[in-house]
Amino acid sequence: MPSGAGSHNPAGIGRSLPERGLLLLMVLVFLEGSVLPLGAASSPDIRHQENVDNHKAADPGHNFTKKAFPVLDLDYKHIQTPFEISLWVLLASLMKLGFHLIPRLSSIVPESCLLITVGLLVGGLIKLAGEQVPPVLDSRLFFLCLLPPIILDAGYFLPIRPFMENLGTILMFAVVGTLWNAFFIGGLLYAVCQIQPANPNPLHAMELLPCLLFGSIISAVDPVAVLAVFEEIHINELLHILVFGESLLNDAVTVVLYHLFEEFAGAGTVTVMDGVLGVISFLVVALGGVLVGAIYGILSAFTSRFTSHTRVIEPLFVFVYSYMAYLSAEMFHLSGIMALIACGAVMRPYVEANISHKSHTTIKYFLKMWSSVSETLIFIFLGVATVDGPHAWNWTFVTVTVILCLVARVIGVVGLTYVINQFRIVKLTTKDQFIIAYGGLRGAIAFSLGFLLDKNHFPMREMFLTAIITVVFFTVFVQGMTIKPLVELLAVKKKQEAKRSINEEIHTQFLDHLLTGIEDICGHYGHHHWKDKLNRFNKKYVKKCLIAGERSKEPQLIAFYHKMEMKQAIELVESGGGVKLPSAVPSTVSMQNIQPKKPPPAKPAERALPQLPKGREEEIRKILRSNLQRTRQRLRSYNRHTLVADPYEDGFGDLLLKKQRMIELEKKIKDMSNYLTVPAAPPDSPTMCRARLASGKHIHLSSPQMQTLDYSTSTIFTRQDKTHPVANSTHRDQTPTLSQHITPAATDISPPPLMEICLHVTAGM
Amino acid sequence: MGSSSSNMNHIPNAQELMQETGFSAAHLLRLYERFEFLDRDGKGELSPDDFEAVRELALNPIGGRIIEAFFPQGQETVDFASFVRVLAHFRPNDPNRKDGAQQDQANSRTRKLKFAFQLYDQDRDGKISRNELLQVLRAMLGIQVTEEQLQSIAERAIQEADLDRDGAISFDEFKKSLEKVNIDHKMSVRFLK
Numbered sequence: 001m002p003s004g005a006g007s008h009n010p011a012g013i014g015r016s017l018p019e020r021g022l023l024l025l026m027v028l029v030f031l032e033g034s035v036l037p038l039g040a041a042s043s044p045d046i047r048h049q050e051n052v053d054n055h056k057a058a059d060p061g062h063n064f065t066k067k068a069f070p071v072l073d074l075d076y077k078h079i080q081t082p083f084e085i086s087l088w089v090l091l092a093s094l095m096k097l098g099f100h101l102i103p104r105l106s107s108i109v110p111e112s113c114l115l116i117t118v119g120l121l122v123g124g125l126i127k128l129a130g131e132q133v134p135p136v137l138d139s140r141l142f143f144l145c146l147l148p149p150i151i152l153d154a155g156y157f158l159p160i161r162p163f164m165e166n167l168g169t170i171l172m173f174a175v176v177g178t179l180w181n182a183f184f185i186g187g188l189l190y191a192v193c194q195i196q197p198a199n200p201n202p203l204h205a206m207e208l209l210p211c212l213l214f215g216s217i218i219s220a221v222d223p224v225a226v227l228a229v230f231e232e233i234h235i236n237e238l239l240h241i242l243v244f245g246e247s248l249l250n251d252a253v254t255v256v257l258y259h260l261f262e263e264f265a266g267a268g269t270v271t272v273m274d275g276v277l278g279v280i281s282f283l284v285v286a287l288g289g290v291l292v293g294a295i296y297g298i299l300s301a302f303t304s305r306f307t308s309h310t311r312v313i314e315p316l317f318v319f320v321y322s323y324m325a326y327l328s329a330e331m332f333h334l335s336g337i338m339a340l341i342a343c344g345a346v347m348r349p350y351v352e353a354n355i356s357h358k359s360h361t362t363i364k365y366f367l368k369m370w371s372s373v374s375e376t377l378i379f380i381f382l383g384v385a386t387v388d389g390p391h392a393w394n395w396t397f398v399t400v401t402v403i404l405c406l407v408a409r410v411i412g413v414v415g416l417t418y419v420i421n422q423f424r425i426v427k428l429t430t431k432d433q434f435i436i437a438y439g440g441l442r443g444a445i446a447f448s449l450g451f452l453l454d455k456n457h458f459p460m461r462e463m464f465l466t467a468i469i470t471v472v473f474f475t476v477f478v479q480g481m482t483i484k485p486l487v488e489l490l491a492v493k494k495k496q497e498a499k500r501s502i503n504e505e506i507h508t509q510f511l512d513h514l515l516t517g518i519e520d521i522c523g524h525y526g527h528h529h530w531k532d533k534l535n536r537f538n539k540k541y542v543k544k545c546l547i548a549g550e551r552s553k554e555p556q557l558i559a560f561y562h563k564m565e566m567k568q569a570i571e572l573v574e575s576g577g578g579v580k581l582p583s584a585v586p587s588t589v590s591m592q593n594i595q596p597k598k599p600p601p602a603k604p605a606e607r608a609l610p611q612l613p614k615g616r617e618e619e620i621r622k623i624l625r626s627n628l629q630r631t632r633q634r635l636r637s638y639n640r641h642t643l644v645a646d647p648y649e650d651g652f653g654d655l656l657l658k659k660q661r662m663i664e665l666e667k668k669i670k671d672m673s674n675y676l677t678v679p680a681a682p683p684d685s686p687t688m689c690r691a692r693l694a695s696g697k698h699i700h701l702s703s704p705q706m707q708t709l710d711y712s713t714s715t716i717f718t719r720q721d722k723t724h725p726v727a728n729s730t731h732r733d734q735t736p737t738l739s740q741h742i743t744p745a746a747t748d749i750s751p752p753p754l755m756e757i758c759l760h761v762t763a764g765m
Numbered sequence: 766m767g768s769s770s771s772n773m774n775h776i777p778n779a780q781e782l783m784q785e786t787g788f789s790a791a792h793l794l795r796l797y798e799r800f801e802f803l804d805r806d807g808k809g810e811l812s813p814d815d816f817e818a819v820r821e822l823a824l825n826p827i828g829g830r831i832i833e834a835f836f837p838q839g840q841e842t843v844d845f846a847s848f849v850r851v852l853a854h855f856r857p858n859d860p861n862r863k864d865g866a867q868q869d870q871a872n873s874r875t876r877k878l879k880f881a882f883q884l885y886d887q888d889r890d891g892k893i894s895r896n897e898l899l900q901v902l903r904a905m906l907g908i909q910v911t912e913e914q915l916q917s918i919a920e921r922a923i924q925e926a927d928l929d930r931d932g933a934i935s936f937d938e939f940k941k942s943l944e945k946v947n948i949d950h951k952m953s954v955r956f957l958k
Contacts, residue, residue, distance in 0.1 A: 423955075425857045425949070425950055425953045425955055426857075426947065426949065426950050496945060501925050501926075501942060502918065502921050502922050502925055503922050503925055503926045503942035503943070504942065504943065504945065504946055506898075506901075506902065506905075506918075506922055507881070507939075507942070507943055507946070508946060508951065509905060510827065510881070510884075510885075510901060510905065511881060511951045511952060512951075513825055513826055513827045513905065514827060514831060514881065514884065514952075515855075515951070515952065515954065516821075516825060517821075517822055517825045517827065517828055517831040518831065518852070518855055518954055519954055520819050520821040520822050520825070521799075521803075521816065521819060521822070521831070521852075522796070522799060522852065522954065523799050523802070524954065524955075526954060526955055527955065528954075529821070532821075536824075557902075557905070557906060557918070558906070558909075558910055558914060558918075561914075561917070561918050561921065564921070565917075565921075
């Protein structure tokens with residue numbers, strides 16, 4: 001019997017009780033998985049037969065011998081399918097847990113390799129037990145259930161700006177690169193198969209078209225594999241988006257080529273007319289997919305405009321619309337992946353402006369969860385299917401395929417980069433080219449496409465599958481494992497932490513305007529010109545339609561600024577809140593951890609408890625929460641690992657440092673005459689109306705979770721101490737004696753100071 | 766190439782300009798054509814009105830500043846050489862070129878940043894004061910935000926960037942705050958290669 005996953009090192013873990021418990025759990029799951037189906041019945045057919053027999057026996061006479069009433073009965077067949085599915089998912093998740101408990105292992109071997117190994121083991125076990133291995137990597141299951149979550153996750157969090165800026169490059173790699181790969185591999189394979197006419201070779205039966213078909217299946221870079229491996233190596237954004245974008249966009253090419261060659265493999269020849277139709281088909285597939293996705297995206301954005309009263313089902317719209325976009329595209333044989341990407345990318349800015357903070361968090365976590373489980377399952381299934389699948393090993397074919405894949409990729413990348421660099425401002429260096437070439441991983445999509453092949457048309461199907469699996473294994477294991485040390489060795493630029501300061505934000509926008517102006521002066525309708533036009537169009541028409549209420553008017557800079565203020569306020573509170581002013585210290589605490597894990601120290605609790613009337617209190621909370629959501633717009637969380645690690649935990653040391661600095665600065669504050677002001681919004685402004693609308697049910701004041709928000713409000717409030725000398729005269733006389741204490745809502749002429757702050761914070765909406 | 770070389774003769778000091786700015790002959794020619802197009806009354810010089818005739822510049826929040834950047838030190842007109850020199854700042858940095866001191870190249874990172882800095886710093890005192898920053902913010906954000914918000918943002922920006930606590934942003938602080946941004950990419954117009 002297995003003792004958990006084969007890759008566990010029993011010496012490393014198992015020392016502590018919880019880890020032993022986890023190990024035990026995994027063992028139990030394995031046992032359950034393998035023993036139970038055996039115990040219940042030996043095979044589904046026999047089970048079914050038995051049932052039928054039973055019924056037949058029972059029907060003729062009602063007065064059969066009465067058995068004792070079964071108190072406990074085992075009816076596996078009843079729940080078999082959902083049970084097995086759940087078991088697989090549970091296994092996948094436990095594996096993920098297990099891998100991260102072994103620190104050394106997860107840094108050397110990428111997760112994908114480990115998962116495939118686990119799959120191999122599980123498959124081997126099932127085979128040993130004599131059971132028929134379930135056809136887990138059934139193409140329908142793969143394409144309809146396993147693939148969409150990953151792609152949606154990628155599409156929803158796609159960083160649009162770098163993607164658009166490099167779109168030309170990405171398209172070149174995706175379209176031309178994949179075509180080149182397909183024809184090069186297919187053609188040369190055919191040539192190789194034809195050599196040695198003297199020795200009778202099963203390969204001689206291969207014709208050109210099946211070879212080309214095989215070439216087109218194996219040539220596409222796989223997004224799942226790329227995501228899985230690239231996430232762990234944290235290379236710079238440019239390379240990541242190039243390889244990842246290529247893996248997404250080449251789906252259209254793959255779809256067209258696959259269908260083209262599959263159709264014509266039957267016919268045997270391809271004419272020029274077919275070629276032309278193929279090109280047209282490609283355009284239809286690609287653009288059609290994007291169009292379908294965009295339509296659903298807009299529908300989703302529009303729907304989200306009206307969900308202010310039913311916040312609970314907001315995430316559902318996002319998921320369902322996206323999935324329907326995928327299915328609709330697949331229905332027309334358009335590119336489902338591109339539809340999904342387009343849908344996610346189009347709807348995101350509008351949906352995020354409309355939905356509540358909680359919904360946003362829900363969407364993010366659900367997407368990450370599903371895509372994570374999906375990816376894990378895919379790799380495990382790859383392993384299982386390898387053990388199961390009918391294999392026809394042919395040394396020549398397989399080795400030539402592997403070599404050709406590598407060679408084609410390298411030649412393709414180098415050649416294309418040479419051409420592309422003529423048009424790029426920031427050229428791709430040799431190091432970049434190497435990483436791009438090396439990152440061309442193949443994965444489960446290739447395998448599933450191979451699986452779909454019809455045995456009658458393609459007698460060489462098993463050989464194809466074997467070769468595909470070998471290539472996938474090679475790329476995932478060899479390339480996946482070695483890419484991290486290579487990145488270190490070559491000193492490729494790593495991803496920079498996204499700690500943008502407000503200066504960067506302002507200056508970047510400034511430079512955008514500047515460049516647009518210069519382009520206009522030069523009379524050149526370049527990148528910035530069209531981007532500017534698009535932004536204007538967006539602001540004028542689209543945002544009004546798709547975003548509810550006053551949010552449509554908020555400029556990006558304001559949103560960013562508010563986010564930073566929020567960050568700092570909460571950070572201040574977390575660090576013990578000893579200072580009045582969260583002055584010049586730029587915040588680096590990620591906003592992902594709004595509810596801190598450590599309970600806030602007791603002292604600030606006593607000092608900072610606001611005494612506001614409940615109604616206003618929770619209006620404030622609502623506003624704050626809705627503002628915290630703004631932070632999402634800037635978070636580049638397309639990396640699954642950004643959710644796994646908790647940057648807040650890491651940054652606690654920084655917080656203590658900051659606290660010290662803040663105390664120093666507090667002394668300086670007294671001298672500073674300029675200050676963060678707290679403006680008031682006029683009472684009938686849209687912001688006030690929205691704030692009023694946003695107030696919903698009362699939230700009990702003393703609940704511990706709320707206290708963190710209390711502190712943040714109180715901290716913001718404390719900034720009120722001194723007001724800017726030339727501040728707007730809507731500030732009425734306020735009690736200037738506030739330090740960390742908050743007096744009861746002082747005046748009621750206009751909204752109390754605390755409310756003001758929060759309204760100020762939402763004033764941009 | 767006969768016609769272009771005859772056109773090149775119209776351009777005064779073509780060779781020197783090419784040397785100084787790093788533009789190729791083809792680019793210089795294109796810019797000269799654009800210059801002539803903007804110069805509606807054929808004076809051989811551009812005045813601010815000619816720039817303002819470019820429609821899109823009117824929509825640009827900092828359009829006025831950009832126009833002013835072409836007219837240094839209160840000059841009324843700008844000739845072709847100055848026009849080209851300003852635009853040379855936006856030439857993409859060519860990492861493979863190895864002629865002369867890279868630092869002095871018109872399109873080096875420092876020079877690009879200096880150009881941007883001067884757009885902020887209208888009074889040319891070498892620092893971006895609060896007011897100057899406020900003016901830029903006001904121009905960019907327009908009527909969508911209140912005065913207090915602008916003040917807060919300006920305040921915050923200065924606090925973040927101002928390392929020597931003098932209440933204004935010097936050129937070095939400006940450079941430092943943009944050290945993570947790929948200026949070559951952000952301040953290069955692809956047309957000018």
